Amino acid sequence: MPNNLIKESSPYLLQHANNPVQWxxxxxEALDKAKQENKPIFLSIGYSACHWCHVMAHESFESEEIAKAMNENFINIKVDREERPDIDDIYQKVCQMTTGSGGWPLSVFLTPDQRPFYVGTYFPPLDNYGRPGFGSIVLQLAQAWKEKPGNVEQAAESFINTLQKTESISLDSKLERSILDEAAMNLLSIADTTNGGFGQAPKFPNASNISFVLRYSKLSGIAKFQEFAFKTLTKMANGGMYDQLGGGFHRYSTDARWLVPHFEKMLYDNALLPPVYAEAYQISKDPRYLEVINGTLRYVLGHMTSPQGGFYSAEDADSEGEEGKFYVWKKKEIQEILGKDADIFCLYYDVTDGGNFEGHTILYNNMNLSSIAFHFGKSESEIKQILQQSREKLYAVRVQRVPPGRDDKIMTNWNSLMITAFIKGYRVTGEWDFFQAATNCIEFIESQLTRDGELLHTYKNGHSKLRAYLDDYAYFVNSLLDYFEIAPSKKHLDLAVYYANYLIEHFWDENQKSFFFTADNHEKLIIRTKNIYDLSLPSGNSVTAWVMLRLYHLTQEKKYLDISIKVMESLAVMAAENPFGFGQLLNTMYAYLQKPVEITLVNTINHNIKNYLLKKFIPEAILVMISKKEDLENLKDLQFFTGKEFEDAKTKVYVCRDFTCSLPLETVSEIEKLV
Structure with missing residues (x-):
């Protein structure tokens, strides 16, 4: 008989609706029940594409014996961390404080008033190698709750006291170039200069850190930073991290050389990486980066886009109960499909009889086209065509396999990142359907994820719910500004201003000079947390600092600049000392210290000028492209656009920096001198 989760919309919660555990x-309902019955809470947090969440569910939560002990002694609560990042953030911090690391599944035992007293991640079901299994832990903690309540209370109080201390930020610093210098050197000290990326295995994409390295290389003129960024992006694109047949990135690499991924595909990775590849393309004009942008965004359009225009959250690592089964190959299978072209394909993608992953092969390229062409006595263009045709044939076979499961909830924060990705992709590729995808998603958020002037966090099957978090507002405002730069309608700028003001009113903490993760009208939890680190996702504080800086330049409202500076100053010391966790903030500091250059292109009729600006790496630029006369008329009240005239047959570019503007520029050579 199903448990209470059968009433939920989250795919992750529904995966557990038929467990014998009374989730x-x-x-x-659950929180009141715990208080009324004076029972502790077992809180399990995960997400639908999480491999080890599935393992623990199968081993422990499907066990009648373990479920019986859980049901008798605890109120058992399941949380989808993507729906409730506020709850996850609190207890993940507790886990990191206690064990030195975190992750999912997150397993937390709480008092009825939600204070943690025991925490961990994945537990095997049975005692092993001197470590207690989950079944034993459940019984031991149930006994402690009944027989040693003083010990439980002491542990809970200790956790809360430590947790409250972690929320304090008090290291103000002046914003100076030296912060960027120190951060860049510290970041380079943990760089893997052989394989790219940071540290050793496992390796995550860390998109914002790569973006900062590109910016610092431009600032300093030191080529090795740019070379490292290019190496990282190329190694990721050629490795198993990138789906060589279907496009899109897997979540992370389990090894140092980007060969064996953790096979789940998350929307946010496929949103955060295309803008970095776009920046690398702007600098290098390497067509491989353009291929990756196209491949990734077309994967999202084909597999992760709802009919209404929103984007789904994730695809599982597993299919048919095996991790990666959908993506890997046997050499014999490839030979049967490709025939005479198999030798070329197998050499290029390192396909061997023994394989490189549990007897199978993950497609992985570490040879260049010229070497393959020389080896087979063919031209590079011939080899390229053979590889393309081979990929298409294998993809056609792969789509007949049982696909991984998909988490089809649609979330404002990740969708907003995707809007930005499609806009950045459109800028360098000119692919109109990328721009249209961004348009459709903005319309979806406006129609389905807003209520009474507020954003909502998540949507599924026609139902939207949960008040939005800092990330939802910050990412959405940022995406609106990215969209505005390409299609500058006053409507979208007004919407960005409205939600930015909402952020200040409901999330801002003037005492600590930073933003809370939840609004002041949100459900009250044991603590109101702050999220300051840029890790797999950029923190709401870092993105809001960037948003406020951009809005100041567009509107000249000084309150936006003041808040941006306060956030940067409060985190500057930490960013210099630990740059790995502050990539997005460092990108904002770079723009502030460089003084954003304001570029207005009026009338996009001259495609040479338009393409020159769109495909040039100017990360400190606020570049607005006006293609319609009425758009400029509607924006005339803003100082950013005053004095700029639209002529039907002529493209003009205005470049302003530090309150000084150029005369109208009409040729690429004139523009080059100023940007």
């Missing part, structure tokens, strides 16, 4: 979703 509840987080809410009044």
């Amino acid at each position: 509840y979703a987080w809410g009044e």
Whole structure:
């Protein structure tokens, strides 16, 4: 018989609806029940594409014996971390404080008033190698709750006291070039200069850090930073991290050389990486980076886009109960499909009889086209065509396989990142359907994820719910500004201003000079946290600092600049000392210290000028492209656009920096001198 999760919309919660564990979703019913019965809470947090969440569910939560002990002694609550990042953030911090690391599944035992007293991640079901299994832990903690309540209370109080201390930020610093210098050198000290990326295995994409390295290389003129960024992006694109047949990136690499990925595909990785590849393309004009942008965005359009225009959250690592089964190959299978072209394909993609992953092969390229062409006595263009045709044939076979499961909830924060990705992709590729995808998603958020002037966090099957978090607002405002730069309608700028003001009113903490993760009208939890680190996702604080800086230049409202500076100053010391966790913030500091250059292109009729600006790496630029006369008329009240005239047959470019503007520029050579 299904448990209470059968009433939920989250794919992750529904995966557990038929467990023998009497699960509840987080809410009044479960929390009140714990207090009324004076029972501790077991809180399990995960997400639908999480491999080890599936393993623990199968081993422990499907066990009748373990479920019986859980049901008798605990109120058991399941949380989808993507729906409730506020809850996850609190207890993930507790886990990191206690064990030195975190992750999912997150397993937390709480008092009825939500204070943690025991925490961990994945637990095997049985005792092993001197470590207690989950079944033993459940019984031991149930006994401690009944027989040693003083010990439980002491542990809970200790956790809360430590947690409250972690929320304090008090290291103000002046914003100076030296912060960027120190950060860049510290970041380079953990760089893997052989394989690219940071540290050793496992390796995550860390998109914002790569963006900062590109910016610092431009600032300093030191080529090795740019070379490292290019190496990282190329190695990722050629490795198993990138789906060589279907496009899109897997979540991370389990090894140092980007060969064996953790096979789940998350929307946010496929949103955060295309803008970095676009920047690398702007600098290098390497067509491989353009291929990756196209491949990734077309994967999202084909597999992760809802009919209404929103984007789904994730695809599983597993299919048919095996991780990666959908993506890997046997050499014999490839030979049967490709025939005479198999030798070329197998050499290029390192396909061997023994394979490189549990007897199978993950497609992985570490040879260049010229070497393959020389080896087979063919031209590079011939080899390229053979590889393309081979990929298409294998892809056609692969789509007949049982696909991984898909988490089809649609979330404002990740969708906003995707809007930005499609806009950045459109800028360098000119692919109109990328721009249209961004348009459709903005319309979807406006129609389905807003209520009474507020954003909502998540949507599924026609139902939207949960008040939005800092990331939702910050990412959406940022995406609106990215969209505005290409299609500058006053409507979208007004919307960005409205939500930016909402952020200040409901999330801002003037005492600590930073933004809370939840609004002041959100459900009250044991603590109101701050999220300051840029890790797999950029922090809402870093993105909001960038948003406020951009809005100041567009509107000349000084309150936006003041808040941006306060956020940067409060985190500057930490960013210099630990740059790995502050890539997005460092990108904002770079723009502030360089003084953003304001570029207005009026009338996009001259495609040479338009393409020159769109395909040039100017990360400190606020570049607005006006193609319609009425758009400029509607924006005339803003100082950014005053004095700029639209002529039907002529393209003019205005370049302003530090309150000084150029005369109208009409040739690429004139523009080159100023940007």
